[in-house]
Amino acid sequence: MVTIRHWAVRHARGLERFYRGFAQLLARLDPLWRRLGYSRLEAPVARVEHAVKGLLFDCRMCGHCVLSDTGMSCPMNCPKQLRNGPCGGVRANGHCEVEPDMKCVWVEAWEGSQRMRHGDRIHAVQLPVDHGQQGSSSWLRVARELSHDADPSPVQR
Amino acid sequence: MKFEDEPVPGYSLPILPGHVSPGRLERVLRAGKFAVTTEIDPPDSADPAEVLKRAAIFDGYVDAINATDGSGAHCHMSSVGVCSLLTRVGYATILQMSCRDRNRIAMQGEILGAAAMGACNVLCLTGDGVQAGDHPQAKPVFDLDSMSLLEIARAMRDECRFQSGRRIDLPPRVFLGAAENPFVPPIDWRPHRLAKKVAAGAQFIQTQYCFDIERMRDFMLKVNDLGLLEGPDRVFILVGLGPLASARSARWIRDNVPGVHIPDAVITRLEGSSDQKREGKNLCMDLLHQVRDIPGVSGAHLMAYRQEHSVAEIIETTGVLEGRVPWYPGRDNPAERNPESMEAEAVQGHSVTDAT
Numbered sequence A: 001m002v003t004i005r006h007w008a009v010r011h012a013r014g015l016e017r018f019y020r021g022f023a024q025l026l027a028r029l030d031p032l033w034r035r036l037g038y039s040r041l042e043a044p045v046a047r048v049e050h051a052v053k054g055l056l057f058d059c060r061m062c063g064h065c066v067l068s069d070t071g072m073s074c075p076m077n078c079p080k081q082l083r084n085g086p087c088g089g090v091r092a093n094g095h096c097e098v099e100p101d102m103k104c105v106w107v108e109a110w111e112g113s114q115r116m117r118h119g120d121r122i123h124a125v126q127l128p129v130d131h132g133q134q135g136s137s138s139w140l141r142v143a144r145e146l147s148h149d150a151d152p153s154p155v156q157r
Numbered sequence B: 001m002k003f004e005d006e007p008v009p010g011y012s013l014p015i016l017p018g019h020v021s022p023g024r025l026e027r028v029l030r031a032g033k034f035a036v037t038t039e040i041d042p043p044d045s046a047d048p049a050e051v052l053k054r055a056a057i058f059d060g061y062v063d064a065i066n067a068t069d070g071s072g073a074h075c076h077m078s079s080v081g082v083c084s085l086l087t088r089v090g091y092a093t094i095l096q097m098s099c100r101d102r103n104r105i106a107m108q109g110e111i112l113g114a115a116a117m118g119a120c121n122v123l124c125l126t127g128d129g130v131q132a133g134d135h136p137q138a139k140p141v142f143d144l145d146s147m148s149l150l151e152i153a154r155a156m157r158d159e160c161r162f163q164s165g166r167r168i169d170l171p172p173r174v175f176l177g178a179a180e181n182p183f184v185p186p187i188d189w190r191p192h193r194l195a196k197k198v199a200a201g202a203q204f205i206q207t208q209y210c211f212d213i214e215r216m217r218d219f220m221l222k223v224n225d226l227g228l229l230e231g232p233d234r235v236f237i238l239v240g241l242g243p244l245a246s247a248r249s250a251r252w253i254r255d256n257v258p259g260v261h262i263p264d265a266v267i268t269r270l271e272g273s274s275d276q277k278r279e280g281k282n283l284c285m286d287l288l289h290q291v292r293d294i295p296g297v298s299g300a301h302l303m304a305y306r307q308e309h310s311v312a313e314i315i316e317t318t319g320v321l322e323g324r325v326p327w328y329p330g331r332d333n334p335a336e337r338n339p340e341s342m343e344a345e346a347v348q349g350h351s352v353t354d355a356t
């Protein structure tokens, strides 16, 4: 799958555009998701999400997707699961300290971010992962959060 | 440098305005002096005397001592243990915390414990992978990364709360540090990554070994351009240096220690010398001189693994302390001596004759 992962980083800009449109679409469909019930959708959507993102990005379903902030290179593939940039052990050829045959996930992330319109989002500090969210759908979370952001009435999160 | 409010060893200094910690390192840096730190090689032993002996080697030459935390993913006495022993007699310590071995519950508890024991500085590290060490079978934890550890530690100190939001009654007054490696890819990202660490709470930085002065200079220029060396939230940069024992060991380090960049020119220089150990020290002194002259550099962090006795000579010869004698137990009052310092002196005398 590593080849597809590389492809995703090379096409980070296109994927970024697609993802933004997709997120807005998900958010616009919020009334539908609500009618169907977010909790009922969770399992099937997570399965589809895992299949699609697993293929494209080797997604690990951390439940907090940050791909658009990390040059479309999934940070959970870093053996140290760093969420904020490369460790100090990156090899001179740009490969990983822990897995010498793999290109450092963050070297890829940096290259991907340079191709993106909002690539400077890579400079934002990411919060630690909430391990309780492991396996849950980021798509539904985005739909919920974006639509609530747009909704002026106070909503409990 | 002598502080007028010098406390009894084992007790903390008052916290000055504009300072966050009761420690000596922060005071020296904010006073604009060239600071020197070093690291102690923690023993594979439960012997407290061994820790004090290893610290005494640096008496009068360093402003703070790093207690490494399972460095290179090898098991040794814990950094909290080492710090606690050292702060008891008054040494300034830098507690290293690596995310490799503990989750956020353990790490936050450890910060409170270490601060209560008098550790005033915490260096937040990601840590080497377990594959690099003597227990490759171990489970790598990495619940946090160095960046989120910094943020959490800062919130514990400044907002008196754990990551969960639960309140802390008396916060840990710690000066927060992080590591950076300006010498490995992606080189052009490294200054920005430093900025990110500063945004997350880093107040001082200790870099990886520097053997490439050009890259260090470039890095400092960019760091300066990013405005990280000014204002109340400025960061202090201490450049990592150390003597290489021989061309062979330099090659070995380059190939086996993650993240150490040694240019070919360095190896050629060592190879061309009839006394490679001596030349390794000379090289370190040359680099220290050059590093001191790079604008924006606040100090040096000497890592002299298995050559700890050479730190005194390197500092003395280069004169980077400009006559300043950093505090050590017994400096002002012989009754406060580190009980193990006599023995250390004896060994030191021995090693100096060895080298000549």
Ligand code: SF4
Binding pocket: A077, A078, A079, A080, A081, A082, A085, A086, A087, A088, A089, A090, A091, A095, A096, A097, A098, A099, A103, A104, A105, A106, A107
């Ligand atoms: S080298 Fe890159 S991928 Fe490997 S552990 Fe470090 S940051 Fe992660």
